[in-house]
Structure formats: C-alpha cells, structure tokens
Amino acid sequence: MTNAPMSAVLERQLLLQLGDRLRQLRKSQGIGTIDMAARVGIARNTLRAIENGDPAPSMGSYLRVMSALGVVGELALLAGDSMTPAPQGTAGARSRREKPSIQVTVTADTSRHEIQDLQSLALHQAAVDLVKVDPAQLARAQATLARWLGSGPSRSTSLWTEWEEVLSKRQWRKILGRSRRAQELRQSSPLVTLLPEDTRKSVLSQIGALKKGVVIRDAVEEDVR
Incomplete structure (x- = not known):
C-alpha cells in the first residue's frame, strides 16, 4: 500500500x-x-x-x-x-512480522489566525510558482499594482510601493516569510489576482481539509510466508 x-x-x-x-x-x-x-x-x-x-x-x-x-x-x-524491508524469499522476509500501523493527524490552529496565514502563504506560493513558469504573468501583477497606486492615496500605499520592488526584483522570500511585514504585504497583494479559479479552489479545499485534520497513515506490511 x-x-x-x-x-x-x-x-x-x-x-x-x-x-x-x-x-x-x-x-x-x-x-x-x-x-x-x-x-x-x-x-x-x-x-x-x-x-x-x-x-x-x-x-x-x-x-x-x-x-x-x-x-x-x-x-x-x-x-x-x-x-x-528484506527481499521476498529471504529468511528475513519469511520471519518478518506485521509492521505496526502508524497514524498521525495534522491540523492547524484555527483560533490564532494560523490557518488564515497558512492559506495566505499557500495562495502566494501558488502565485509565485505561476510567475516562475509564465514570466508574462509578472507584467499583469505590475499593471494591477500600477492601477492601485494611480487611484490616489490609500492606507496601503506604502505596502504597494514596497510591492513594486518585490515584483521588479522578484524578492519572493520577502513575501513568503512569517514576519509581520510579510503578513502585511500579503494582505495588500497584487499577486493573488493572477491565480486561476481552479488553483484558488484547490488551495482552499486543502485548507478546508486541514481544518478538519488530515490523517497520514503508514502502510501496513503483511507477513510474508
């Protein structure tokens, strides 16, 4: 298995x-x-x-x-x-006992914004992966950012200005970290606007599963006689 x-x-x-x-x-x-x-x-x-x-x-x-x-x-x-595992047909395989079943449930804490930040990280990682595969997507993000900056003063202006440098220099680690500034940048991000709907739904589905708890099971090996 x-x-x-x-x-x-x-x-x-x-x-x-x-x-x-x-x-x-x-x-x-x-x-x-x-x-x-x-x-x-x-x-x-x-x-x-x-x-x-x-x-x-x-x-x-x-x-x-x-x-x-x-x-x-x-x-x-x-x-x-x-x-x-010993190869089949060897003495080790014949005497091997059933391997114990191991089950681990992985969850994210929904009470301390952990799951929201994980969702933000996952969406941005997907967007960065998209830009790496299709560099033309970067121009779309920069055009979106230019429209936002051209719309007049905003509480997010300083973040959008920082995003200009992130995009031009491809400073992906700056937005994929867990620092407070990285979190603030992700909250004012033009990158997630690039994501196709199916990619977004896939990430949200994975987040939903993690909220309930994802079970990882180790395979059980049967005795070989």
Whole structure:
C-alpha cells in the first residue's frame, strides 16, 4: 500500500510545525540564534528561515540543526538499513512480522489566525510558482499594482510601493516569510489576482481539509510466508 502524495498545503504546514518545534527546542536549551548558527555552520538568516518552516533551505541545513539539538535520531532510523524491508524469499522476509500501523493527524490552529496565514502563504506560493513558469504573468501583477497606486492615496500605499520592488526584483522570500511585514504585504497583494479559479479552489479545499485534520497513515506490511 502506498500513501497518496501530500498536498502542498500539508507539506508547508508540516514544515511550519517543524520550524516551530526546532525554535522551541533551541530556546529550551538556552541557545541563542548567533550561537546556534555558528555551531551548525550556517548563516543566521538561514537558521531563521529554518525556524520559520521555509522550504528554501536545503535538507542538509535542516538536518544539521536537528543534529545540534539532539533530535535527528528519528530521521536516522528512517534512513537506516534496519527499516529496509528484506527481499521476498529471504529468511528475513519469511520471519518478518506485521509492521505496526502508524497514524498521525495534522491540523492547524484555527483560533490564532494560523490557518488564515497558512492559506495566505499557500495562495502566494501558488502565485509565485505561476510567475516562475509564465514570466508574462509578472507584467499583469505590475499593471494591477500600477492601477492601485494611480487611484490616489490609500492606507496601503506604502505596502504597494514596497510591492513594486518585490515584483521588479522578484524578492519572493520577502513575501513568503512569517514576519509581520510579510503578513502585511500579503494582505495588500497584487499577486493573488493572477491565480486561476481552479488553483484558488484547490488551495482552499486543502485548507478546508486541514481544518478538519488530515490523517497520514503508514502502510501496513503483511507477513510474508
């Protein structure tokens, strides 16, 4: 039995939760960000991105942080030979017992705007992916932004001005972070206007599923006799 591929929203939520957990562990051990970055051999900005659940840092960077915090064991078990099924017809396969079933339910907290921010992140990631595939979409976003700026003074003018730089320099990490400014920029975004309706509905559907709780089941292997 093979698990279905995880949705983009679920993947991002798992990364966000991992980043939060790593931040909590670092703080509980009394390690500052400068010290941790030096121990691991990464830039402080990279450590900040990892603790924010950013998918941009490499897996190696995530692993080094986990190792420094003493929680890399679970991943080591997953990668180790002890979890590799023996080929059929071997003594190991004949004696192998049924693998325990593992079930994990992943949810997002709906009481602290967590789910709204995750939805915003997912929509903007989809929009950024669209622009990367079809650069012509960038001009559409810039034209929308120009209309907004030309409509007169607004409480969002400073954000729209910042968006001009984001779009012209393709500063995607600036809007896909978890900082307060990134959240404010996403609330005044011309990017989401690019999304096709089916893409928008797909993201909202994934968010709706996460509100209820998405169950991840590990496959159960039957005895081979």
